[in-house]
Amino acid sequence: MTRRGSLSPVPFVLLLLLAAGCRGDAVDEAPDHEVRISVAPTPPIMGSARVVVQLSDGEGLAVENAQVTLIGDMAHPGMTPVEEDLEQEGGGRYATSDFDFTMGGDWVLSARIQLPDGRRVERSRSVEVVSLDARDPT
């Protein structure tokens, strides 16, 4: 006896698995490029901070005219991320002086970059942000 109208979930699951396997960690179409993310003050304190992204190519030359967006995610899921477009300062430097760390704790800063030739790069680093009242009162 054959079963009619039954839809096996196996192909769907396999398709999903295959598709999910294509979902990478971060875009990196220019692996030879170097991206440095620095934060001041160090360690960063809850509230506004200056964040600089230094971008250079595989030969160590500064990359100008890129579009750089900085995204800050709290390590814990469920917190609204902070997103800021950085301004070009010259010498491959892209910066903001008003990046808002809304909470103390572990953050992941991701620089999402579109190079002048259209290639995309994304690099991340973690930073530990200190709560306002955690500073030394002296």
Next chain:
Amino acid sequence: MPTLRAETRPFDLLRIPILGRFLRWRHARTVLQGGMLGLAILLILDGLFGPQIAPRNLAGVLPWVHWRGFVVLALLIAGNLFCMACPFMLPRRLAKRLLPAGRPWPRPLRSKWLAVGLLFVFFWAYEAFSLWQSPWLTAWVAITYFVAAFVIDGFFRGASFCKHVCPIGQFNFMHATVSPLEVGVREPETCSDCATKDCIRGRYAGTSAVPADRPAVSSMGGGGSTSASGIATPPGPLALDSASGTVRLPEVAPPPAMASPSVGSAHDEPAGRGRLVQNGCELWLFQERKVGNVDCTFCMECVHACPHDNVGILARVPGAELWRNPWRSGVGRLTERPDLAGLAVLLTFAAFVNAFGMVRPVQAVLQALGRALGSPPEALILLAFFAGALLLLPLLAMGATSASSRHFSGGQEKLTEIGTRYAYGLVPLGLGMWSAHYLFHLLLGGLTIVPVFHAYLEDLNLAAPGAPAWGMGPMIPETWLFPVQVLLLQGGLAGSLWVLLRIARREHGDTTRAKRAFAPWALFVTVLFATGIWLLLQPMEMRGTFMVDG
């Protein structure tokens, strides 16, 4: 028959026009489980293959923001709905077909102590491995859960995994004691007259729903093949042993242990009974003697099995089952279950410790502990911290409070007996703290699922046009969060004080002695409540050890 419900006909969720009809539908649970299974598959896939930044991964957001929040919300406003929709039970059906699921659960493990140990390990691992910020590890926790449920229920009778192993299940069972709904009998007289007891035995093809030729069953007993200590016993004549609290089924009944969800499989055909077409309760809760929500997964098997349509999802007084102490099918008396009391204490303290792990002072405590221990690895420091906070501190606090209660009331009982009686009074406050914590995350970040899912689809080239709206997050104004948290904690304190007072009155009558016995427990939960308020006022600093390369 013991009941926690009002004399008047209570609200019955199954009588609600659309929802009730859906829940009475034979495949309703499978549909709910299917939805949760789909989410679990997405979680596992994204956890293994997606971006390893927890706020941008379904394995970060779904379990640690949404699932936990909705679990406590469901417990507060309804009941154990998440065991009802548990996705881990779907592959288990296959296990019941493929594996010899006939072994009895080992006698030394027939209590909650194993689950208490697993919960302790989980709470430690949650911090030691920062599960909340590792989608990859979270996916493996889910996979481990599926495998464990599959293997355990593939080799052992009934729902051994749910009853004796599952840490999530124990969390739900214990806190569902405070829920306003329970699966229960509508008309006790109908059960007294019932000859088939399908709610516990299951129903077999070829047998009429209400056969007249079966021997009547003593109304004082209740099937369930369980003892007061939650021990499953082989089926036998249905009778209540008042000394041991053991209830046995009649010889003519198929063993409930055979009543697996693998309807129609070879395992379900005891000689002369025909094919199983409907399970009875696999956690050995016999409706006629079932009291409250402990060990009830809201699986609805009893609802479907009852030939008299006499089982509903009924309103009751939340928390009343914590101070009443009747003999309960499949559970026994709460006062004779130190394992259940231990579970209540562990979960209550864990509520505070888990929240403490998210605020800044925990760093100072761990650093001091690390220095005192000679700077061992972080996992060992955390192990020492959890051993102190979840084992030693509760033991000392319960011991001291029990001793004070005994001293003031002039009693002679053992401290363990007193502690076991009053431990259940901590549950409302524990749920209040869990709710304040988990609903904080849900209310603050509930909408983050929208951009996360959008990004997931975008990466698969399946998304609608437009960029993910990463600014979405709070479900209510952020200024409301603290008042909501305080309200939940206050509700928990009020509930605990009321339950503890009722326990004291149960033990000593409405006397001055009862008030004296109650006073130390009132102080205990008030101190816990104050600790909770202090925790809520601390600056949050969510830290872990997971690093992302720059």
